[in-house]
Each structure stands twice: as structure tokens, then as C-alpha cells.
Amino acid sequence: MLSRVADSLYWMSRYLERAENTVRQLDVTMSLMLDTGGASAETRWKRLLVSLGKPTGMEWNGDLEAMAQKLIFDNLCPAAVTYCLNGARENARQAREEISTEQWQRLNRLFHHIHSPNAQAQFGSSINDLLASVIDGIHLFKGVSDTTMIHGQGWQFIRLGRYLERAYATATMLEVYQEDLFNPQEREHSGYQYLEMVGLLRCCTSFEAYCQVYTADLAPDRILEFLLLNRDFPHAILYCVDGIRSAIESIQRAGGRRSPDDLTAGIGRLHALLGYTSINEILAGDTHAFLHTIREQCLRIHEQIYRYYVHYSIQSALAV
Amino acid sequence: MSAGHSVELETLFGDYPLDRAFDEMREANGELRSHYRALAETLASLPADELQRRKQSADLSFLTQGITFTVYGRDEGTERIFPYDLLPRLITGAEWDHIERGLTQRITALNLFLRDVYSDAKILSDRVIPRELVYSCKHYRRQMRGLQVPRNVYIAVVGSDLLRLNTGEFVVLEDNLRVPSGVSYMLTNRRVMKRTFPQLFSSYGVRPIEHYAQLLLATLRSLAPEGRPEPNIVLLTPGVFNSAYFEHTYLARQMGIDLVEGRDLVTHDNIVYMRTTDGLKRVDVIYRRVDDDFSDPLVFRGDSSLGCAGLFNAYRAGNVTVTNAFGTGLADDKAVYAYVPRMIRYYLNEDPILPNVETYLLSEDKERKHVLANLDKLVVKAVGESGGYGMLIGPHSTAKQREEFARQIEANPRNYIAQPTLDFSRAPCLINNRLEPRHVDLRPYVLFGDKVNIVPGGLTRVALEKGSLVVNSSQGGGSKDTWVLE
Numbered sequence: 005m006l007s008r009v010a011d012s013l014y015w016m017s018r019y020l021e022r023a024e025n026t027v028r029q030l031d032v033t034m035s036l037m038l039d040t041g042g043a044s045a046e047t048r049w050k051r052l053l054v055s056l057g058k059p060t061g062m063e064w065n066g067d068l069e070a071m072a073q074k075l076i077f078d079n080l081c082p083a084a085v086t087y088c089l090n091g092a093r094e095n096a097r098q099a100r101e102e103i104s105t106e107q108w109q110r111l112n113r114l115f116h117h118i119h120s121p122n123a124q125a126q127f128g129s130s131i132n133d134l135l136a137s138v139i140d141g142i143h144l145f146k147g148v149s150d151t152t153m154i155h156g157q158g159w160q161f162i163r164l165g166r167y168l169e170r171a172y173a174t175a176t177m178l179e180v181y182q183e184d185l186f187n188p189q190e191r192e193h194s195g196y197q198y199l200e201m202v203g204l205l206r207c208c209t210s211f212e213a214y215c216q217v218y219t220a221d222l223a224p225d226r227i228l229e230f231l232l233l234n235r236d237f238p239h240a241i242l243y244c245v246d247g248i249r250s251a252i253e254s255i256q257r258a259g260g261r262r263s264p265d266d267l268t269a270g271i272g273r274l275h276a277l278l279g280y281t282s283i284n285e286i287l288a289g290d291t292h293a294f295l296h297t298i299r300e301q302c303l304r305i306h307e308q309i310y311r312y313y314v315h316y317s318i319q320s321a322l323a324v
Numbered sequence: 325m326s327a328g329h330s331v332e333l334e335t336l337f338g339d340y341p342l343d344r345a346f347d348e349m350r351e352a353n354g355e356l357r358s359h360y361r362a363l364a365e366t367l368a369s370l371p372a373d374e375l376q377r378r379k380q381s382a383d384l385s386f387l388t389q390g391i392t393f394t395v396y397g398r399d400e401g402t403e404r405i406f407p408y409d410l411l412p413r414l415i416t417g418a419e420w421d422h423i424e425r426g427l428t429q430r431i432t433a434l435n436l437f438l439r440d441v442y443s444d445a446k447i448l449s450d451r452v453i454p455r456e457l458v459y460s461c462k463h464y465r466r467q468m469r470g471l472q473v474p475r476n477v478y479i480a481v482v483g484s485d486l487l488r489l490n491t492g493e494f495v496v497l498e499d500n501l502r503v504p505s506g507v508s509y510m511l512t513n514r515r516v517m518k519r520t521f522p523q524l525f526s527s528y529g530v531r532p533i534e535h536y537a538q539l540l541l542a543t544l545r546s547l548a549p550e551g552r553p554e555p556n557i558v559l560l561t562p563g564v565f566n567s568a569y570f571e572h573t574y575l576a577r578q579m580g581i582d583l584v585e586g587r588d589l590v591t592h593d594n595i596v597y598m599r600t601t602d603g604l605k606r607v608d609v610i611y612r613r614v615d616d617d618f619s620d621p622l623v624f625r626g627d628s629s630l631g632c633a634g635l636f637n638a639y640r641a642g643n644v645t646v647t648n649a650f651g652t653g654l655a656d657d658k659a660v661y662a663y664v665p666r667m668i669r670y671y672l673n674e675d676p677i678l679p680n681v682e683t684y685l686l687s688e689d690k691e692r693k694h695v696l697a698n699l700d701k702l703v704v705k706a707v708g709e710s711g712g713y714g715m716l717i718g719p720h721s722t723a724k725q726r727e728e729f730a731r732q733i734e735a736n737p738r739n740y741i742a743q744p745t746l747d748f749s750r751a752p753c754l755i756n757n758r759l760e761p762r763h764v765d766l767r768p769y770v771l772f773g774d775k776v777n778i779v780p781g782g783l784t785r786v787a788l789e790k791g792s793l794v795v796n797s798s799q800g801g802g803s804k805d806t807w808v809l810e
Contacts, residue, residue, distance in 0.1 A: 007599040008588050097390075097564050100573035101583040109388045116387065157601060259602035313601045318590050321603045 009099045010161045011314045016095035016111075017165030023088035024142050025173045025207075029055060030075055031135050032203045037068065042196040043184075055180040059083040072131060077124075085138060086118055104152040107145060114141035157258045160251040164309065167247035172302040174241050177207060178231060179295040185224040186291075201227060208239040228291075229283035241298060242278040248305065249275055255313075267308040274301045337759050340752070346490045347761060348413060348751035359414050359809060366524045367411075367759070376757055379410050382516045391512050391570055406509055407802035409753040412517060413764060413784040414528075420780055420808045423486065423494055426678030427768060428776045429668060431482055434499060434655045435772065436671040438478040441654065442468045452670050453663045457687070460738055461660060462708045463502075463653025465616060467623055471640055473649050474547045475773070480647040481540070481611070482770040483507065483782075486678070488749035495679050497746075497765065499664070501656040502648060503613050506803070507769045508571035510783045511536060511578075513805040529810040531780035536769065537578035543773030544579075544609050547645045555608035558584045558598065562614050562630045572613055586614070591634030594641040609645045610635075616650050658707040658741045659685055682744055686737040695742040696733065699726045702742045704733070717793060719745055748793070751804070753786060763787045765795050766806065780808035 033052045037045050049064040049071065059081045062074060078084040093115045096103060117123055118138065126134040153159050181204050201222040205211040208231060217234070218226050234240035238247075249271050256263045277297070286294050342350060349360045356364055367375070386405045415423075440447050441458055448455045458464060483504030485497045514533055518525050541557070548555035561572040563585050576583035588598050589607065597604035617624050619631035638644045654660065662683040665676045684691040684702075695702055699718050706714030716729045733740050750761035768782035784806045785795035795801040 005601055006582055006584060006588050007601055008585065009582075010601045094564070097569075097573075100390075101576035101581075105389070105577075108390060112390050113388050161601075255601065259600075261602045316599075316603075318592070318599075318604070321599075322592060 005102065005157050007314045007316075009102050010157065011310070012095040012098035013102060013158050013161040014165040014309075016092045016099065017162040018169040019088045019092035019095065020142055020145065021166050021169040022083075022173070023085050023092065024139060025170075026056060026075065026083055026085050026088065027135050027138050028209065029177070029207050030072060031132070032206050034068065034072065034131070036199060036203050039196060039199055042199065051180055051184070053083075055177045056083040057176065073127065076127065076134070077118075089115055089118055089138075099158070102158045104148065106148040106152040110141070110145040110148050114138070114145065117141065157255050160254045160258070163247055164251040164255075167244040167251070168302055168306060170239065171241045171244035171248070172299055174208060174231060174239065174244070175295050175298040175302070177204075178228065179292060179299070182224075182228065182291055182295070185227070198222060205231075210237060210239050213237050213239075225283055225287060228286070232286070233278060233281075233283060242275075245271070245275050245278060252309075264308070264312050267305070267312055270301065270305050270308055274298065274305070277301075340759055340761060342761075343747075344490055345747040345761075345763070346488050346492055346749035348488075348749055348764065349761075359416055362527060363411070363414065363524065366521070372757070375410065375754060378520045379754065382408075382410065382520055385516055385519075386512070389512065391509070407788055408509070408513060408516075409762075409786055409788070409802055409804040410520065411752055411754055411759075412521075412805045412807045413751045413766075415766075415781070415806060415808045417531075417809050419494070420531075422677065423766075423768065424778050424780075426494070426496075426676070427484060427770055427778055429672065429674060429677050430484070430496065430499070430664065431479065431770050431772055431776055433668040433671045434501065434664065435476070435478050437667045438649070438652060438655050439473070439476050440671075442473075442478075442651065443470060447667070447670055450670070452666055453660070457659055457663075457685075457738075458654065461654050461657045463616070463651065463657060465651030465654070467636065467640075468649065468651040472642070474549065474642075474645050477547060477647070477772055478649040478652050479655075480543050480547060480772050482772065483767045484770065486766045486768065487681070487746060488766070490747050490749075493679070494766070495681050496664075497681055498658070499656045499661065500767075501652040503615065504767070504769070505568040505571055505613075506767060506783045506785075507536060508574040509803050510769065510781065510806070511574070513783075513803060517805040525807075528807060530807040531810060533779040533781050536779045537575060539771050539777050539779065540575065540611075541579040541581070543771045543777070544611055544645075544647065546773035547647055548608050549642055549645055552608045556582075556598075556606060557609040557611065558582045558607055559611045560584055560586070560589075560614055560631075562586075562618065566613075568613065575611075581611075586629060586631045589632035589635070591632060591638050594634070594638045594643050596632065596635060596638045596644045607644060609647070612646050612648065616653065619646075619650065653708070658683070658705055659687070659738065660707075662741065681746065684742040686733055686740045686742060691742075692733065692737055696730055699730060701745060703745050704729055704740055704742045706739055707741055708739070715794075717745065720793075745793070751784070751786070753788070753804070755788075755790075760790070762790070763793055763795065764804070781806040 029052055033048050036042065037048055045068060046064045053059065053062055061081060062071065064071065074081065074084065076085045079086050079090060081087055093111055096108060096111050100108060123134060126137070149159070149162060184200065185204065201224070202211055204227060205214050210231065214227065214230050217230060230237070231240055233242050235242055235246065237243055252263055252267065252271060342352065342354060350356055383405065391405060437447065447453055448458060479501045481504065483500045483506060485500065486494050487497050488494050510533065544557050545555060558581055559572055559576045561569060561583055563569065566572070573583055582598065584598055590597050590599065590604065596607040598607050612619065614630050618628040620633060620635040621628050621631060622633050623636040635646070636650070639646050662680065662685055665680055668674060668676045684695050686692045686695060695704070700721070702718045704716040716725060718726070748763055748765065751764045752759040753762045764784050764786050766782055766784055768778055771777040784804045786802045786804055787793055787795045788802045789800055792800070
């Protein structure tokens with residue numbers, strides 16, 4: 005398929021994933037703020053921002069509603085929901101002939117919804133409903149993507165974008181949260197500690213899945229293990245890296261062109277890092293550095309994909 | 325018509341006025357034309373708000389499908405749905421057969437003209453058309469001289485604009501031979517209409533148009549370079565900011581071909597490639613929706629990055645087909661237009677089936693004098709423009725506008741033509757839950773590969789503003805579905 009179109013599908017998918025991530029984290033942060041006994045609202049907001057990649061112009065001003073309004077509707081802030089949805093739709097437009105009409109209509113409907121006066125009204129009356137409607141829209145889009153699109157290269161680029169974005173965002177979030185998780189403040193009541201942990205899991209929609217594996221017995225090391233190393237849960241980083249690997253393999257198979265060694269090696273390295281390390285080893289070492297390495301490797305994989313599939317030099321392509 | 329209906333028809337029509345213009349629905353004496361009767365009765369039988377409800381549901385369907393066009397010059401909300409009218413425009417089978425024959429004849433002659441002008445130019449030596457007129461046309465491309473075009477087809481995709489005069493006769497207003505657009509609206513209008521009036525549609529026995537994309541693909545395939553049995557066909561678009569981008573994506577999807585932008589293409593050794601995830605892939609046929617000027621910065625405008633450097637040389641070498649060919653705008657120059665009937669007689673030895681609109685060439689002293697004296701009655705158009713730009717509608721103009729145009733005409737008479745202000749036909753439209761007449765034209769879409777193919781119907785464009793004569797979407801026009809009856 006056309007390189008430009010592949011790139012658009014990839015970014016469409018990344019933007020949607022990013023929007024979903026913002027919505028979830030905002031939702032969880034706001035609900036944690038209801039329990040005033042824990043960390044202050046400002047601390048929580050700061051943590052949210054770091055976790056979302058430190059967007060500028062979002063500094064805490066004491067008015068949660070105004071802040072939330074910005075984080076949802078600001079068309080200029082790269083972490084904001086509308087910004088991400090605009091990006092997703094703009095990229096979908098670029099790849100319009102590659103995606104199905106059902107996909108396009110879903111995305112379009114979501115786009116028009118978030119920009120409608122209705123969405124503003126919903127924000128005023130029930131912000132939870134608004135956030136839930138965005139998540140619903142994204143889920144529906146993913147659903148029709150899986151059922152109405154050929155599972156060829158284009159679809160694989162969508163998967164690639166989704167998993168890479170998710171792996172990166174989850175690693176970022178864990179990096180931010182792990183300090184609070186492992187070094188709880190003395191004064192904090194165990195109930196707040198529990199809420200914190202549920203919050204973290206809910207940011208990745210993984211509370212119920214966690215309970216199925218470990219029961220509701222929440223412990224920081226298990227949470228970390230689950231979100232990093234679980235092979236079966238779609239929001240765990242290892243699962244995402246598995247997804248990246250299989251997407252690249254399929255793209256290669258469909259196109260009949262071998263991926264360059266450094267891309268395969270990069271993905272393999274990250275996969276091995278997660279696949280053959282136990283949580284005890286990670287905790288015994290520098291957890292922070294470990295999470296940071298994951299992020300860096302994700303970035304490298306992204307660059308290699310771009311260099312090899314999208315922006316390759318013509319001279320080298322002619323030489324083949 | 326039963327008595328009960330006529331009361332409701334009366335409220336629906338209210339004071340539906342008739343004037344000098346041909347009305348598509350009613351005879352001069354106010355009687356319904358027989359083929360419109362079933363439509364009128366259906367409308368009258370619907371509950372009062374039902375039409376509005378169907379209109380809203382159709383609107384929503386256009387919006388979620390993203391069937392929009394771009395309004396230039398605004399940052400936000402640059403997309404609008406293309407306004408359309410819920411009521412179909414009906415054309416009888418006999419009327420259509422006449423149009424079809426006329427267009428086939430006309431397109432054949434225009435293609436022969438292009439081939440002639442870009443090779444031996446016999447029509448010029450025989451003094452049927454003044455040499456100066458052709459060579460002074462801004463869309464004439466010297467680069468095309470002596471170039472062998474695949475199958476001698478210059479104009480594979482055409483969208484001619486027809487009007488119906490008060491005599492009931494169809495005339496050709498313009499031959500759009502460059503990159504005519506709007507066919508996606510024809511196709512989506514039909515889909516929405518089938519859902520809006522299913523029973524009515526099936527009771528009318530409307531000729532189908534849905535195979536247009538397939539015909540277009542077959543046309544493009546038939547023009548592929550020799551020795552490329554499985555041609556890679558692409559649609560070249562200027563990109564998302566083009567007002568017709570929706571149409572480009574729509575057609576690419578319906579045909580199952582790649583939609584490329586200039587930046588996706590590279591040329592090497594006179595072969596065009598596109599950049600894919602599997603490396604470079606050769607391109608054989610380009611359905612070009614980018615104007616000549618922007619197609620190849622090495623040959624045409626050097627400051628444009630919408631096209632592909634080296635494209636023209638690859639085309640000249642016969643390694644890629646580009647359609648429509650470059651330089652076809654020559655034949656839809658509004659001054660050259662005046663000579664089309666003469667072309668038809670010259671090349672085909674036939675009388676034109678569809679007449680032209682009377683046209684004054686302002687480079688002729690006598691005609692210019694007449695026009696300048698009658699600017700308030702005439703329509704003046706710049707010869708190389710389209711989309712309703714560069715136009716003066718005499719009866720609707722101010723003295724200041726007329727002065728301005730008179731000055732421009734004196735300065736560059738070759739650049740303008742004038743035509744009488746036409747009373748072209750009107751069709752009923754749904755305006756605020758009532759039927760009101762609005763002026764309409766008709767743009768059928770013609771394909772020319774192995775032979776000339778025209779899907780029955782086309783896009784009926786509507787001047788939605790009361791009394792307005794301008795149907796262009798860029799100027800407040802809309803569209804309606806066109807039903808050609810069996």
C-alpha cells in the first residue's frame with residue numbers, strides 16, 4: 005500500500021489510542037479527587053500531566069472544572085481529547101479510500117459529537133456521561149475496524165499504531181505512578197492507598213482482569229507485574245509488544261519485502277527484555293530506569309518503522 | 325387525480341408561480357406534466373411534517389458519510405454538506421435518448437478537434453476556426469504538439485452542462501473537458517433518494533446509474549499503455565484541501581484503486597512509480613484530478629508541488645497514460661465553444677443534435693460594440709474560467725460592475741464572451757415545506773474509452789436562492805437527483 009496512507013492509518017490509530025488514554029486518566033484522576041483525604045488535587049493534577057507527556061498551558065489553577073474543560077476541548081493542546089480526535093479524523097481523511105465506510109462514519113460521528121453543543125451541555129450536566137460516550141465511540145470504531153476492513157497491511161498498520169502508542173503510554177504512566185505506589189506517604193490511610201491502586205488499574209481498564217488473575221488482593225508488585233508482563237491482557241506492555249511483533253511480521257508477509265534487521269532486532273530485544281525478566285528482578289534493580297528503557301525502545305521502533313516503510317530513500321528503493 | 329388529492333396538492337403548491345421559463349413539472353397552462361403526476365400525488369399524500377422528517381434524516385446521512393465540500397478561506401468549519409433538494413428531477417426516456425445522441429456526437433467531434441489541433445491542425449488551415457483564436461487560448465499546450473495519445477482519446481471523462489430553454493429544448497452551455505467534478509454527488513444522491521422514496525422510485529422505473537465507477541475503471545483500463553496487461557491505475561488528487569477531495573476518495577474507493585498525491589509519485593528513467601510500503605511500484609494509468617498547471621513543475625508551473633516532476637516526460641515516452649490529456653482545456657475555452665457546431669459539421673458531416681447557446685465573440689469589433697451597448701441584458705464570462713467565477717450577469721448587475729467589465733473587455737477582448745441572459749428551466753424544490761420553483765441545469769457524465777458511454781441522468785444543479793441563475797456549488801447552488809425514466 006501507499007507509504008503515505010500507511011503512515012496515516014498508523015497515526016489515526018495512535019491518536020485514537022491517545023484520546024482514549026487521556027479520557028481514562030482524566031476520569032480516574034477526577035474520581036480520586038473526590039476522596040479529599042489523600043494527595044492534594046494539585047499533586048494529582050500534576051501527576052496526570054506528567055503521565056500525559058507534560059502538555060503545556062495546562063498548569064493547575066485550582067478550578068477542576070475549568071481544567072477538565074481544557075483537557076477535553078482544547079484544540080491546541082496535544083494531549084486534549086479533541087486535539088487527538090481531530091488528528092485521528094484528519095489522518096483518516098488522508099486514508100479515506102483505504103478504510104471502510106463504516107469506519108469513516110463511526111469516526112465522523114464521534115468527531116461531530118465532541119464538537120457539538122450537545123457535548124458542551126453534557127460536560128455541564130454529567131462529565132462522566134461525556135467521557136463514557138467518547139470511550140464508546142472509540143470502542144465502536146475499533147469494532148467496525150475489525151469487522152469491516154480487510155485484515156491486510158492497512159489493518160496491521162492500525163494495530164501497530166495502537167500497540168505502540170499503548171505500550172509507550174502505559175510505560176509512561178507506570179513511571180509516574182510507581183513512586184507513589186511503592187513509597188506511600190506515612191500519613192496515608194490504607195483505604196486511600198487502595199483507591200490509588202484501583203485508580204492505576206482503572207487507567208488501563210484492568211481492574212477486573214487483575215482480579216481474575218490475582219483476586220482483589222491488591223499489591224504494588226503484582227500490579228506492576230500484571231501491567232508489564234502479562235501475556236494475555238491487551239493493556240499489558242508485553243502483550244502490546246507481542247502485537248507489534250506480529251503486526252510487523254504480517255506486514256512483511258503481505259508485502260513480500262523483508263523488514264530490515266535492525267527493526268526486527270529492536271522489536272525482538274524489547275520482547276525479550278519483557279519476556280525473560282521476572283518482576284523480582286525488575287524490582288531488585290532500578291525500576292524507573294527499566295520503564296524508561298521500554299519507552300526509549302518504543303521510540304526507536306517507531307523511528308525505524310517510519311524510515312523503512314514511509315520515508316525511505318528513492319535511491320535505495322530503486323537499487324532493489 | 326382524485327378530488328381529495330387536489331385539495332392537498334393545492335396547499336402544497338400554494339402560489340407556485342409560473343413565468344416565461346420552462347417549468348419541469350407544470351405545463352404553461354398550469355397542468356401537471358404527466359410524468360410528474362405520481363411524484364406530486366405522493367407528496368400530497370404525505371403527512372405535513374413527513375417531508376421535513378425525511379429531509380432531516382437525509383441531511384444527517386450526508387453529514388455522517390462526510391459528503392462535504394470545502395469552503396475556501398475559512399479556518400474553522402471549512403466543511404459543509406453539499407446542499408441538495410429532496411425532490412427528484414424527472415426526464416423522460418425520449419428526452420434522454422435525444423440528449424445521449426447529442427452528447428455522443430459532440431464529444432466525438434471535440435475529441436477529433438483536439439487530435440487535429442495537436443497534430444496537423446487541418447481545421448485551422450481550412451479556415452473553419454481562426455488560427456489566432458486557438459493559439460491565443462490560455463489552455464492551449466504547445467507541449468502536446470505531435471504527441472501520440474493512447475487510442476487518440478484526449479477527453480476520457482467529461483461533464484457537459486446542459487440547460488433547457490423555454491422552448492423545452494436542451495442546449496449545451498459548457499463542455500467541461502478538464503477535470504469535471506460532481507459525479508460523486510450524483511451517485512450519493514441516488515443512494516439517499518432510494519432510501520427516502522423507495523416506493524416512488526420503484527414505481528417510476530428509473531434507469532440505473534450505479535455502475536458509473538465500474539465504467540470509469542473500464543475506461544481507464546482501456547487506455548493503458550501497450551504491453552501492460554494488468555495496469556496499475558491510480559487517481560491523482562491535489563490533496564485533502566481540494567474542494568472535491570471527498571469525490572476523489574469516493575471514486576478511488578468505488579473503483580478499488582489507490583488515491584495518490586503528487587508527493588507519493590516519483591519518476592525515474594521516464595517511468596512513474598509510487599512509494600508503497602513494499603518499495604516503489606510502477607504506475608500505468610493516472611486519472612488526473614489536478615489541473616494542467618499543477619501537474620508537473622518541470623513543464624508547467626514551476627512553483628507547484630501538487631504534481632510530480634518528470635510526469636510529462638514519462639507521458640510523452642508513452643510509459644504512462646494520463647487522462648484527461650493535457651491541453652484539453654483548449655476545447656472548452658468559451659470562445660472556442662462558439663465554434664463547436666462548425667466542428668461537428670466539419671469532422672462528422674452532421675448537423676448538431678444539441679444546439680449551442682448564442683455566443684458573442686468580443687474579439688470581433690461588431691459583436692463587441694453590440695455587447696458593450698447591451699451589457700445590462702447579457703451575461704459576460706471570462707473564457708478560461710469555470711465554477712461561476714469571472715462572470716457578469718447583466719440584469720442582476722450594478723452600473724459600477726458593468727463599467728468595470730466594460731473596461732476589462734476593452735483591455736482584453738479575447739478573454740471574454742457574452743451570451744444572452746437565458747431563461748432556463750425551473751424545477752420544483754422543497755423550500756420551507758412548500759414547493760417552489762428554482763432554476764436547474766443538468767450535468768451528464770460522459771466517459772470515452774473504447775466508445776462513448778453516458779450513464780442515464782447526471783447531476784441536476786439547482787440555484788437554491790429564489791430567482792438566482794447561478795447553480796455552482798461554490799456560489800450557493802445545490803443539487804438534486806435526476807431520474808431518467810424508462
